[in-house]
Each structure stands twice: as C-alpha cells, then as structure tokens.
Amino acid sequence: MSADPRILILLVAIAIHAGAAQAQSGDAEAGRAVFGECEGCHEIGAGARHGIGPHLNGVFGRPAASHETFAYSPAFLGLRDRGLVWDETSLEQLLEDPEALAPGSPMGFDGLPDIVDRRNLIAFLRGIGDGSRIAGTGGDRDHGVDPAVLAIQGDAEYGAWLSGECVTCHRADGGDAGIPSIVRWPPDRFVIAMHAYRTGRREHPVMQMIARRLGDEEIAALAAYFENSGE
Amino acid sequence: MTINRRTFLGTGAATTAALAAPQVIGQARGRVVVIGGGAGGATAARYIAKDSKGAIDVTLVEPTRTYYTCFFSNLYIGGFKEVADIGHTYGRLASDFGINVVHDWAVGVDRSARTVSLAGGATLSYDRLILSPGIDFVDGSVEGWDITAQNAMPHAYKAGSQSELLRAQVRGMPEGGVYAMIAPPNPFRCPPGPYERICMVAHYLKSANPTAKIIIADPKPKFSKMALFQEGWGDHYDGMIDWIGPEFGGDKVSVDPAAMTVTIDGETTKVDACNVIPAMKAGRIAEIAGVTDGNWAPVSAYDMSSRTDPNVHVLGDASQQGDMPKSGFSANSQAKVCANAVRGALTGSKVFPARYSNTCWSLISAENGVKVGASYEATDEKIKNTGGFISKTGENAELRKATYEESEGWYAGITADMFG
Numbered sequence: 001m002s003a004d005p006r007i008l009i010l011l012v013a014i015a016i017h018a019g020a021a022q023a024q025s026g027d028a029e030a031g032r033a034v035f036g037e038c039e040g041c042h043e044i045g046a047g048a049r050h051g052i053g054p055h056l057n058g059v060f061g062r063p064a065a066s067h068e069t070f071a072y073s074p075a076f077l078g079l080r081d082r083g084l085v086w087d088e089t090s091l092e093q094l095l096e097d098p099e100a101l102a103p104g105s106p107m108g109f110d111g112l113p114d115i116v117d118r119r120n121l122i123a124f125l126r127g128i129g130d131g132s133r134i135a136g137t138g139g140d141r142d143h144g145v146d147p148a149v150l151a152i153q154g155d156a157e158y159g160a161w162l163s164g165e166c167v168t169c170h171r172a173d174g175g176d177a178g179i180p181s182i183v184r185w186p187p188d189r190f191v192i193a194m195h196a197y198r199t200g201r202r203e204h205p206v207m208q209m210i211a212r213r214l215g216d217e218e219i220a221a222l223a224a225y226f227e228n229s230g231e
Numbered sequence: 232m233t234i235n236r237r238t239f240l241g242t243g244a245a246t247t248a249a250l251a252a253p254q255v256i257g258q259a260r261g262r263v264v265v266i267g268g269g270a271g272g273a274t275a276a277r278y279i280a281k282d283s284k285g286a287i288d289v290t291l292v293e294p295t296r297t298y299y300t301c302f303f304s305n306l307y308i309g310g311f312k313e314v315a316d317i318g319h320t321y322g323r324l325a326s327d328f329g330i331n332v333v334h335d336w337a338v339g340v341d342r343s344a345r346t347v348s349l350a351g352g353a354t355l356s357y358d359r360l361i362l363s364p365g366i367d368f369v370d371g372s373v374e375g376w377d378i379t380a381q382n383a384m385p386h387a388y389k390a391g392s393q394s395e396l397l398r399a400q401v402r403g404m405p406e407g408g409v410y411a412m413i414a415p416p417n418p419f420r421c422p423p424g425p426y427e428r429i430c431m432v433a434h435y436l437k438s439a440n441p442t443a444k445i446i447i448a449d450p451k452p453k454f455s456k457m458a459l460f461q462e463g464w465g466d467h468y469d470g471m472i473d474w475i476g477p478e479f480g481g482d483k484v485s486v487d488p489a490a491m492t493v494t495i496d497g498e499t500t501k502v503d504a505c506n507v508i509p510a511m512k513a514g515r516i517a518e519i520a521g522v523t524d525g526n527w528a529p530v531s532a533y534d535m536s537s538r539t540d541p542n543v544h545v546l547g548d549a550s551q552q553g554d555m556p557k558s559g560f561s562a563n564s565q566a567k568v569c570a571n572a573v574r575g576a577l578t579g580s581k582v583f584p585a586r587y588s589n590t591c592w593s594l595i596s597a598e599n600g601v602k603v604g605a606s607y608e609a610t611d612e613k614i615k616n617t618g619g620f621i622s623k624t625g626e627n628a629e630l631r632k633a634t635y636e637e638s639e640g641w642y643a644g645i646t647a648d649m650f651g
Contacts, residue, residue: 157581158583161571161583162583162586164278164564164567165564165567165586165588167644167648168560168563168564168588168641168644168645168648169590169637169640169641169644169645170644171643171644171647171648172647172648173647175643175644175647176640177639177640177643178636178637178638178639178640178641178642178643179637179640179641179643179644205602205604205620205622206590206602206604206620206637208620209588209604209605209606209618209619209620210588210606212618213586213606213617
C-alpha cells in the first residue's frame with residue numbers, strides 16, 4: 001500500500017513546523033553548553049558579577065548597556081543611545097554578527113554561524129531572566145593560577161609605569177578596533193589572562209613575549225592599574 | 232589618566248599653581264624642550280606633560296603642522312590608505328596636555344647656556360633637551376643623486392609630499408614600465424620598510440599594469456623578514472620582482488635623474504619610476520648639538536641620555552642605542568623611558584627601571600600581514616635584545632588576516648599614544 005502523497009506533504013509540513021517552533025523557542029539546556037563560548041568574559045546565574053563583560057542575569061528584555069556599574073565600550077553605548085533593547089531579534093543579530101550590529105565591538109567573538117545554537121543560547125539567556133537560575137560559571141575555570149598569586153595586591157603606580165608598554169597597542173581610552181580593550185578589567189581576569197600567555201595556555205607571539213618577562217608582582221601591578229584606567 | 236580639556240584652556244598663573252605638584256610650588260617649573268614631533272618626540276612631550284600634571288613646562292618644536300607617519304605610508308602608496316589616514320595634528324597636545332607646540336625649525340643648540348635657537352629667531356631655554364629629529368640622508372651615498380633630484384627620483388622616506396609624489400609616479404607608469412628601487416645600507420629607518428614598499432607597489436601594478444617590472448638594487452645580502460617577503464613575492468607577484476643583492480652588483484649603483492636611468496654593476500636601464508633610498512644619519516640638529524659620533528648619537532640605555540651630555544636625550548632613529556631597530560614603535564618605547572627619567576630629575580618623581588619593546592608589522596598583499604618583534608633591557612653597554620618572535624612562512628590566510636587587523640589596531644593605539 002502506498003501513502004497518499006497529500007498526507008505525506010502534510011506530515012512533512014507538520015514536521016518542519018515543529019522544527020521551526022523548536023528553533024524559535026530554543027532548547028535552554030542545549031544553550032547552556034553554547035554559553036561556553038561566552039563564559040570567558042560573561043558570568044550568569046546566582047552570584048554572577050561583572051567580568052570583562054557585564055553579567056548577563058536578566059539580559060533578556062533589558063535595554064542595551066544599562067548596568068550603571070559597568071563601564072561599557074563606545075560600541076555598546078551607541079546601541080543604548082539608539083534605544084536598543086535585548087530581545088529575540090536584537091540578540092539574534094548580535095549573536096550572528098556582533099560587528100554588524102555593534103561596529104567596533106570589543107567582544108572577542110565572531111558570532112555563532114548555526115541558527116540552532118543562537119536560538120538555544122537565547123533560550124538559555126531568557127531562562128535565566130525568568131528566574132530559573134543556573135549557577136554562574138566565570139571564565140577560565142582551569143586556569144591553574146595559584147590563589148596566592150591571585151591574592152597579590154598590585155601597586156597601581158608601578159602598574160602605571162609598566163602600562164606604557166601596553167598602550168602602544170591597546171588604546172588607553174579603551175578603544176578596541178583591531179586590538180582588544182584591556183581597560184577596566186576585573187584584576188583577577190587580567191592576572192589569569194596574563195598568566196595564560198606566560199605559560200603558553202593562550203597563544204599570541206606578542207603577548208607571550210610581553211608576559212614572559214613580567215613577574216607575578218608586575219602582572220598584579222598592571223591589573224591594579226588597568227582596573228581603574230580609561231576614565 | 233587624561234587631563235581634562237578645561238584644565239589648560241586658561242594658562243594663567245592660578246591654573247598652573249593649582250596643578251603643580253606641591254614640592255615645586257614657589258619654585259620655577261622645570262623646562263623641557265623637545266625637538267621633533269614624531270613617534271619619539273610627541274610621545275615624550277605628551278608623557279612628561281601628562282604625568283607631571285603641569286609641574287613641568289614642555290615645549291615641542293616641530294616644523295610641520297600636519298605630521299604624516301612613515302609607518303603605514305607604504306600602505307598609502309599601495310592604495311590601502313589615503314593621505315588623510317596617515318596625517319595627524321598637534322592640537323590636542325596643546326589643548327589637553329598644555330604643551331607649548333612651536334611650529335618652527337630648531338637651528339642651533341648651545342649646550343653650555345642650555346638654549347635652543349629657532350629659525351624664526353626665538354630662543355628657548357631648557358633644563359632638559361630631548362632630540363628626536365628622525366633621519367637625514369648621507370650626501371653622496373648614491374652616485375648621481377642628491378636632494379635636488381628628489382622630485383625626479385623620490386626617496387619617500389620622510390612621509391607626506393614625497394609619499395604622494397611616489398604614489399603618483401607609480402600610477403603614471405606606462406604599460407609594461409619599469410620601477411626601480413635603490414635600497415639603503417644598514418642601519419636605516421624601518422628595516423622592513425623598503426621591502427614592504429615593494430609589495431605595495433607590486434600590489435598596485437599587478438591589477439593596474441600587470442606587465443610592469445620591479446628592480447631592487449640592494450647593497451645588503453640579507454634584509455628584515457627576508458624569507459617572508461620572498462615567499463610573498465613568489466606567491467603574489469611571481470615574475471614581477473627582480474631583487475639584485477651585492478652578489479650580483481646591487482651595491483654598485485649610480486643613477487641619472489635627468490635621463491631617468493639606473494646603472495647597476497655597469498649595466499644601464501631606462502626606468503619609469505625610481506625610488507632612491509639613500510644611506511641615513513641622525514637628523515641634522517643632533518649633529519648641530521654636537522652629540523653625534525659618526526652618523527648617529529650614542530646614548531645610555533638606562534635613560535636615553537646622550538653619552539656626551541646628560542642634560543640632552545636622543546630618541547628614536549637618530550640615536551645609537553644598541554639592538555633596537557629604528558622604528559616608530561622603538562621610538563615610542565624609548566620616549567617613555569626618557570620621559571620617566573626626565574620627570575624624575577625635574578620633580579623628584581619615582582624613576583622605574585628602563586624596559587623596551589618593539590613590534591613591526593608589514594603588509595605583503597591584501598589582508599596578508601606579518602610581524603617581527605622583540606623585547607629589550609638596558610645594560611651598561613647598550614639596549615640589549617632579550618628575545619623575540621617572527622611570523623612564519625606558510626601561515627594560513629586566517630592568521631595573516633588577523634595579523635593585518637592587529638596592525639590596524641596598533642596604528643590606532645600608537646597614534647593615540649603620540650598625539651592624545
């Protein structure tokens with residue numbers, strides 16, 4: 001017996017529709033895995049705080065660049081001035097091509113090419129906003145930096161001197177075209193990143209060269225200086 | 232920290248006193264004169280003014296009102312930049328940092344009286360003098376060429392009108408014409424510069440004039456990033472470029488600017504564009520100041536002070552410091568060490584040990600960047616290389632594109648660091 005072709009078309013249509021609905025709403029659990037792309041800079045969930053980027057609790061439905069306690073880049077302040085709100089459409093645009101939505105974006109992120117990943121991630125971000133808390137993650141969890149090293153209180157005056165070597169490339173005003181901004185980073189993130197270059201966990205010939213002749217005290221000094229620079 | 236623009240709009244005594252560090256209130260402010268507003272001089276002036284918060288009187292003497300960076304001027308010749316992209320003015324150094332910017336030529340230095348005389352007739356007194364005059368050319372280093380021939384055969388090694396002239400001449404070459412470069416002997420400004428320029432000229436000719444030829448006569452058997460450039464020439468401009476090293480007479484060269492001919496090892500060729508990059512020496516004011524030994528000005532690695540006079544510092548290309556290449560990045564790095572030392576001497580601020588670094592990016596073809604860099608330390612003898620890196624041949628297009636984008640970021644960074 002052969003199936004009625006009209007029923008087959010209907011079944012296929014239902015299947016496509018179901019798939020579209022699935023993609024539209026996204027799978028928050030799958031999105032949690034996709035969030036691994038973001039967690040180097042963004043925290044989310046109970047106890048999340050600002051990192052290199054702002055924390056993302058309640059981001060869904062929030063106006064762009066609206067945390068008063070975070071110092072945003074000009075690219076995101078531009079979105080705020082345009083009145084942009086983070087919703088399904090704008091998050092989709094940002095996650096597909098950050099540079100197109102926010103030219104000069106400091107996010108070291110080229111976009112997620114797969115629409116399913118984007119929808120799942122948005123569902124995850126939205127779920128957090130709905131109160132279904134998922135524990136914060138917070139960056140390079142396997143960084144291996146000794147807590148005693150992270151606890152060093154850097155000398156910001158020494159850091160100001162050492163920073164001369166950084167600002168030839170990383171703009172002191174936080175501008176970020178072509179080379180990432182390093183101003184206003186939380187000190188622990190700064191220290192973790194520099195140690196990653198020093199040990200070779202992160203690859204970049206210039207940064208490895210710079211980091212390899214900085215001692216723990218010097219890295220802490222730079223972290224202390226850059227935390228409050230770029231005003 | 233950025234000094235608020237309002238800070239320097241009123242330069243009256245009250246404003247100055249409010250800004251001055253406590254220990255200098257009631258005393259004369261230390262005076263620093265900086266000659267040359269490029270990567271060394273502009274950076275030194277800015278850092279001294281910025282970090283002393285008004286406690287030091289900084290005068291910057293620079294003849295040009297718009298400074299065209301030598302770095303990225305090859306990209307202009309290749310058509311990747313326009314001339315406005317590489318031009319910078321000094322307004323913010325005056326308005327935001329309180330620097331007295333004097334557009335004039337320094338023509339004399341009296342080191343015993345500690346004064347600088349200007350072509351316009353004025354005299355400036357200093358406690359510390361910083362010379363960052365860049366390069367001038369060694370007379371007679373290329374037979375047949377002198378500065379009167381620079382219109383027929385541009386050097387384009389001081390950016391601006393010379394860069395515009397060379398770009399126009401490349402664009403005006405007849406179909407299948409010949410471009411010649413006379414490359415300089417060591418040491419010279421921007422070691423990869425001549426070879427990046429060849430890439431940029433070839434990039435333009437490849438699409439606009441693909442049967443044109445490029446000849447380079449070079450007195451050196453080796454040059455900076457040689458393997459990377461030669462790989463790029465083969466990959467992107469195959470058959471267009473003929474590099475003639477000293478083994479084949481590249482060091483036996485004369486030119487005839489009137490006839491537009493180049494003679495290499497006895498063989499004369501008619502050329503359509505000719506870029507003569509002569510041998511170099513410190514900018515003339517360093518010689519006038521009496522701080523040169525031969526072509527360059529020897530300095531201490533600890534603070535860039537002249538070996539002849541501790542109240543005079545020499546930065547960048549003009550200095551003879553040891554292992555650092557003559558680059559804008561090096562000059563910027565040296566300027567910060569010098570600024571820290573000068574500020575310490577005049578205000579008693581803390582002086583930190585010298586540290587230096589350099590990175591030079593070059594563009595091979597569209598979105599195909601390479602780089603070389605090193606860090607350096609001060610020793611009694613010289614600024615000493617402590618290790619570096621270089622791009623590798625055979626890198627993938629993605630990495631080369633990222634390197635190019637990084638060079639764009641560096642350009643934005645260093646020019647902000649120089650001009651505010």
